[in-house]
Amino acid sequence: MTDFLDDLKGKYAHEPTFLQAVEEMALSLKPLFEDPEKGDYYKRAFCAIAEPERTLKFRVSWMDDAGNLQFNRGWRVEFNSVLGPYKGGLRFHPTANEGILKFLGFEQIFKNALTGLAMGGGKGGSDFNPKGKSDAEVIRFCQSFMTELARYLHPSTDVPAGDIGVGGREIGAMYGQYKRLKNKHGEGILTGKGALWGGSPFRPEATGYGLVYIMKIAVEKGLGKSMEGMRCALSGSGNVCQYAAQKCIEFGAKVISVSDSNGCVVFEDGMTTEQLATMIDCKEVKRARLSTLGEGFGTYHAGESPWSLEDLKVDLALPCATQNEINGEAAARLVKNGVVGVGEGANLPTDMDGQNAFRAAGVIYIPGKAANAGGVGVSGLEMAQNAQRLTWKPEEVDTRLKDMMAYIYQQMEDHAPKGGTLEQGANIAGFIKVVQGMKELGWFY
Incomplete structure (x- = not known):
C-alpha cells in the first residue's frame, strides 16, 4: 500500500484533498490489509477502486446580464458504478476543481454503499460562483451546464443531485433544460427536485x-x-x-x-x-x-x-x-x-x-x-418514487430515513474491529460491499 500511495501522490500531487481522502481510507482499512489470508486481495481491490471509471471535463459558456459571454469549467467524476448508477451531487463554487470533486466522489462510493440502496459513487460541478449573480444569470449558467452534461445522464447511468451552491433554484433550471433538450418528462435524472415535478418529501431535510x-x-x-x-x-x-x-x-x-x-x-x-x-x-x-x-x-x-x-x-x-x-x-x-x-x-x-x-x-x-448519508439515501428513495411514478407520504419517507440511519449505525458497530472505532466500522462496511459487488460482477478477482 505504501508503494501504491506513493505512486498516487506522484500522479496527483496537484490534488491534495483527493490524496488525503484516499490515505485516510487506507489507514482505516489497515485491519483488512493485514489479514493473513485476504490482505493482498483487499489491497489490490482498493487500488482499483481509487481510480475513477471516467472523468468528464467540459467548458460552460454563458451570458451575463451585461451581455458579456463568460466561461467556466465543468466536471463530472463518474467514480464507481459497481452497486448502481453513479450518484452524487453537483457543486458550484469557485474552489471546485477536479481534485476536490474526485475526493467527494471517492467518499460517495462508500457512503452510498452504507445506505443499502443500489447506488454507485460520483460527483460533479463547476468553478462557477452563484453568489452575487442575478437569478437570470444563474439560470442561464445552469441551462448551459446541463446542455453539456445531459448527454451523459440517464436514470440507469448517472443521477446527480445538489451540493454546495446547488439548491432548488439550480436543480429546477437544470431539469427544465434537460426536458427541453430530450423531450422526456418524469425521468429521474436529477434528485432534489421540486415537489411539483417529481421531488420527494423530506429530500431537502x-x-x-x-x-x-x-x-x-x-x-x-x-x-x-x-x-x-x-x-x-x-x-x-x-x-x-x-x-x-x-x-x-x-x-x-x-x-x-x-x-x-x-x-x-x-x-x-x-x-x-x-x-x-x-x-x-x-x-x-x-x-x-x-x-x-x-x-x-x-x-x-x-x-x-x-x-x-x-x-x-x-x-x-x-x-x-x-x-x-x-x-x-x-x-x-x-x-x-x-x-x-x-x-x-x-x-x-x-x-x-x-x-x-x-x-x-x-x-x-x-x-x-x-x-450525512441521509441526503443521498433519500435521493435514492426519490429515484424509486420516480421509477414507480408515485410520491410517497412524508411520514413514510421520514420513517425510512430513520431506519436507514439506524441501519448505518448498526453496520458501524458490527464492522468496527476489536478495539477500533465507529469510523473504521463505517469504512470497512462500505468497502467490503463494494469489493463483493466487484467480485460478483466479474470486475475483480
Whole structure:
C-alpha cells in the first residue's frame, strides 16, 4: 500500500484533498490489509477502486446580464458504478476543481454503499460562483451546464443531485433544460427536485435530519445519555445546518452556533425557532450574510468559526460547512471545551490531525460518509418514487430515513474491529460491499 500511495501522490500531487481522502481510507482499512489470508486481495481491490471509471471535463459558456459571454469549467467524476448508477451531487463554487470533486466522489462510493440502496459513487460541478449573480444569470449558467452534461445522464447511468451552491433554484433550471433538450418528462435524472415535478418529501431535510438521527443513536447507545439539554455547535448556515438545527431543537438540544464564510454567530442560551426562521429567510430568500442580521440574532464574531472560539462550551460538534474546517488545533480546543461527540454533516470537515485528537480523547466520531448519508439515501428513495411514478407520504419517507440511519449505525458497530472505532466500522462496511459487488460482477478477482 505504501508503494501504491506513493505512486498516487506522484500522479496527483496537484490534488491534495483527493490524496488525503484516499490515505485516510487506507489507514482505516489497515485491519483488512493485514489479514493473513485476504490482505493482498483487499489491497489490490482498493487500488482499483481509487481510480475513477471516467472523468468528464467540459467548458460552460454563458451570458451575463451585461451581455458579456463568460466561461467556466465543468466536471463530472463518474467514480464507481459497481452497486448502481453513479450518484452524487453537483457543486458550484469557485474552489471546485477536479481534485476536490474526485475526493467527494471517492467518499460517495462508500457512503452510498452504507445506505443499502443500489447506488454507485460520483460527483460533479463547476468553478462557477452563484453568489452575487442575478437569478437570470444563474439560470442561464445552469441551462448551459446541463446542455453539456445531459448527454451523459440517464436514470440507469448517472443521477446527480445538489451540493454546495446547488439548491432548488439550480436543480429546477437544470431539469427544465434537460426536458427541453430530450423531450422526456418524469425521468429521474436529477434528485432534489421540486415537489411539483417529481421531488420527494423530506429530500431537502434529509441530510440535516439524518445527521441528528444518527447522533441521537450514538449519544444514547454510546454514552447512555439523552440529547436533551446538550450544547450542539453547528457550522454552516445552508441546507444541512438549517435542518440539523431544526431537529436538534425538536429533540431538546441547544443549538449554540451557526456560521458562514465571513464569521459565526453564538447563541449562549440556544437558538430559538424564531431565530432559525430568520436565518433561513436570510440564506434562502435574501441570500445575504449572517452579519446583516444584527441585534436579536445572537452574538456575531467576524472572521471566526465555531471551532476557533476559545471558551465555547460544547457537548456535540456538528460541522456542516466544508472540508477540513476542523484541524488539530481546533479539535484540541473542542476537547478542552467538553465535546463528547462529533458528527460530520459536511464531507471530510475534520482533517487527519483533528481526527487523531478526537480518537486520543475517546470522543465519539462519526465520519461524513455515515453521518450525512441521509441526503443521498433519500435521493435514492426519490429515484424509486420516480421509477414507480408515485410520491410517497412524508411520514413514510421520514420513517425510512430513520431506519436507514439506524441501519448505518448498526453496520458501524458490527464492522468496527476489536478495539477500533465507529469510523473504521463505517469504512470497512462500505468497502467490503463494494469489493463483493466487484467480485460478483466479474470486475475483480
